[in-house]
Amino acid sequence: MxxxxxxxxxxxxxxxxxxxxxxxxxxxxxxxxxxxxxxxxxxSGSDGTVKLTLRGPAGTDFAAIGAALGHAVTARDTHAVLTVPAADEAATRAAIAGRFPEISVVGAGSRMELYKEVxxxxxxxxxxxxxxxxxxxxxxxxxxxxxxxxxxxxxxxxxxxxxxxxxxxxxxxxxxxxxxxxxxxxxxxxxxxxxxxxxxxxxxxxxxxxxxxxxxxxxxxxxxxxxxxxxxxxxxxxxxxxxxxxxxxxxxxxxxxxxxxxxxxxxxxxxxxxxxxxxxxxxxxxxxxxxxx
CATH class of the missing domain: 3.60.20.10 (Aminohydrolase, N-terminal nucleophile (Ntn) domain)
Incomplete structure (x- = not known):
């Protein structure tokens, strides 16, 4: 329905x-x-940057992930928004996949943030x-x-x-x-x-x-x-x-x-x-x- x-x-x-x-x-x-x-x-968004909305298991330390990747992060429950220079998006996605395989990227854009849960x-x-x-x-x-x-x-x-x-x-x-x-x-x-x-x-x-x-x-x-x-x-x-x-x-x-x-x-x-x-x-x-x- x-x-x-x-x-x-x-x-x-x-x-x-x-x-x-x-x-x-x-x-x-x-x-x-x-x-x-x-x-x-x-x-809101900033020119030349991309917001990556991340999703992780309950209890994920998104602050530590942001620090490890060298980018600003804002956590909301099981999701977080990682703001990266547009030129670094591909490299950041590759780093997430390689170093944090439990994390999914559910959305990306200059202004969009995306959240969903059961x-x-x-x-x-x-x-x-x-x-x-x-x-x-x-x-x-x-x-x-x-x-x-x-x-x-x-x-x-x-x-x-x-x-x-x-x-x-x-x-x-x-x-x-x-x-x-x-x-x-x-x-x-x-x-x-x-x-x-x-x-x-x-x-x-x-x-x-x-x-x-x-x-x-x-x-x-x-x-x-x-x-x-x-x-x-x-x-x-x-x-x-x-x-x-x-x-x-x-x-x-x-x-x-x-x-x-x-x-x-x-x-x-x-x-x-x-x-x-x-x-x-x-x-x-x-x-x-x-x-x-």
Whole structure:
């Protein structure tokens, strides 16, 4: 079943409240996906640096890892953000794989931080202190694992490109064949989740020169199944439902923000929602907002 939420802040005055607003939305969606949860937040960044979001076993000494690698690190429960010069990213990834094989890199980008864990979504949000985070946009997911095991690896969001991530409600019927095609094109997929295939497909299309909007449009022909995608990039936030649109979805827009929820109740606590334009996104139509526009 799963639940999806997303926020795109249009008024900078609301940026400090982004995490608190998203945390409330995830809390409301707990009963749509009580197995695990995750979210990606697009906050501040520095030119010439990359944030690597790391995940490790409970009790990992991330401060010691950061010191050993010679880079600044900020720990949050089982995850940490390691900030490295962009020129050192490949070498740092190699050092992590060689010296700390128990550590996974779950996301990377100039602004994106990505967190996910097994557990009730409200508890996951509290563990990572989502309510304290600020930024311009964020997406989140609450998972009901109907087709695979309840694991952190299977939790959303999935990120397969810099500052890019995806959450998904639904199921893809052609993901196995598409996985093989993407792997032949050089993409690395680490789980059996069809949602990671969808994320990798968008990464592949964007490497071919597509914008995110164009990649989503191409997915309508290349992905088979029923799905709702909410996608984040460094500067934008996108939504797409399949041509049948059997999965629930609702959106709201005010002068201050754009919001997405699997159900309206996820949006009901947002400031000014009573004055929002509220609608159900149309099937097979790409919706996209970009802070650079």
């Amino acid at each position: 799963c639940g999806i939420v997303g926020l795109f802040i249009k008024d900078p005055k609301l940026e400090p409240q982004l995490g608190a607003m998203l945390a409330e939305m995830l809390d409301v969606m707990c009963d749509r996906g009580p197995d695990s949860a995750g979210f990606a937040v697009y906050g 557990g009730l979504p409200a508890d996951v949000a509290r563990r990572f202190k989502l309510e304290t985070m600020s930024g311009t946009h964020a997406i989140g997911h609450t998972r009901m694992a109907t087709e695979s095991a309840v694991t952190t690896d299977g939790a959303h969001p999935f990120s397969t490109g810099p500052d890019q991530c995806l959450v998904h409600n639904g199921s893809l019927s052609n993901h196995a064949g598409l996985r093989r095609r993407l792997e032949r094109e050089g993409l690395t997929l680490t789980t059996e989740n069809d949602s990671e295939v969808a994320a990798a497909y968008l990464t592949y299309r964007m490497r071919q020169g597509d914008t995110l909007g164009q990649a989503l449009e191409h997915s309508l022909g290349d992905l088979d199944g029923f799905y709702t995608f909410v996608v984040g990039t460094e500067s934008g936030f996108g939504v797409l439902r399949d041509p049948i649109a059997c999965k629930p979805a609702v959106m709201a827009e005010t002068d201050e923000y754009v919001a997405f929820g699997s159900e309206y109740r996820a949006l009901a606590g947002l400031p000014g929602i009573e004055n929002a334009r509220v609608w159900e996104p149309e099937p097979a139509k790409v919706y996209f907002w970009d802070r650079a526009a």
